[in-house]
Amino acid sequence: MDYALILEKLILIVVILAVTLVIALYLTFGERKIAAYFQDRLGPNRVGPLGLLQPFADGGKLLFKEEIIPKTAEKWLFIIGPATAMVVATITSAVIPWGTSIEIFGRNVSLQVADVDIGVLYVMGIVSIGVYGIMIGGWASNNKYSLYGAIRASAQMISYELSMGLALIAVVMMSGTLSLREMVEQQHGLNWNIWYQPLGFLLFFVCALAECNRAPFDLAECETELIGGYHAEYSSMKLGFYLFSEYINMFVSSAVMASVYLGGYNFPGMDAIANPTVLSLLQVAVMFAKIFFFVFVFMWIRWTLPRFRYDQLMRLGWKSLIPLAIINMVVTGAVMLLNQ
């Protein structure tokens, strides 16, 4: 067995996990700053220089708060809920190619944890089990509002998963592969999938918003009707995990969108750079730039659009997105057939 490979992958996993967590931590800060900008305020600026230590203060506060488990709650499931949400949020990053490869100590280290043959399906699989954290937590709280939140979340996720999958099928048909690595490699330079699949991209983006439970699709936690929804009974770090997993989800789904539609680590003029190390680093930087662009759009939408009503959400999902996704799929197939 190749122990060096295991060690290499282990280090990569730890690095990606740490980077994801730190980025998610700072996304909470970014969210507040962006919200402040949209509302003509200053935002958090007291803790540390420019308020940069604010997320650590928030995290510390959550850690040291009193933890309350309601007497009527199912204790174990109440604990498993946020844990599931957190785990499911972080494991998607395993199949995302963050860059090609990099030379470290004479070893060619691939910047992807697992180049599985079924990367796209893996993403869909994780998306489909993503709802359990919310469902388990909402049910275990033994609170009507929480249960409503959980049920809304699961209905919403089932509905939007379908159009998400249908939008992805069109891309898979075009690229002829389910591996995310190959998919990204096919989008060399500026040959991005978004030029061929503009409608598919739009559908996928809307569904990603819904799957992340972000506004305008945040009916699961809707404060005005459900006083927080599925996490109404949660306190301390368990609440923190729920809130945190939302930011991780946002980061990871942005990474998926960047890889599938926006060419991942590819950028125009990448052939002109001769030094492989510089090229790899630039690719990683480009990947992150694309991710942060999407994250910004997510936040921009949250602070601009009002929340949907529940029936509007369902109507949009079943009566607009799914038919559009099917039409997109059929048109893609027809064009491919004609071009043969």
Place this chain on the structure above:
Amino acid sequence: MFNNLPIPFLVLSFFTILSALYVVTSKNPIHSVLALILTFFSISAHYVLLNAQFLAIVNLIVYAGAIMVLFLFVLMLLNLNKDAEPIKSNLWGIAAAISAGLLLLVITAAFQKAGENVVKHPVEGIGLVKALGQTLFTRFLVPFELSGALFLAAMVGSVLLGKRDKVNKDLLA
């Protein structure tokens, strides 16, 4: 008996059987469903051990991701508990034991000689999407298309069932 089996397989099997047993023994239906989800996960892990990545992930998407979510959804709305449980006579228990015993008999009979035909060391890449797709669209084309038609019929049927209310209202009006 267990000496020549790989350790990952043994651990996984133990886990699978344990969670499957919990599905039947648990009194709380929600716990049963959650244990069933765990069972599906460990079955998927078995598929991965057999080099069948595609089956593993499809098993997760379809069963753990879609069907079990619907199960949970319904159970949470039903709010089943001990008070709501109907009182069953002992006959039910006896009937269940007999049918389970018969099933065991049939399964043992079926698998008694199956060991010789099991592929012990699956070929690399046999469970990958490409190999599977080629088999499905050549050797098993007719069953594949037929099951596709069946799914379509089921879909149309469920849409029709969902719409029936409205049709009746129109008829009444």
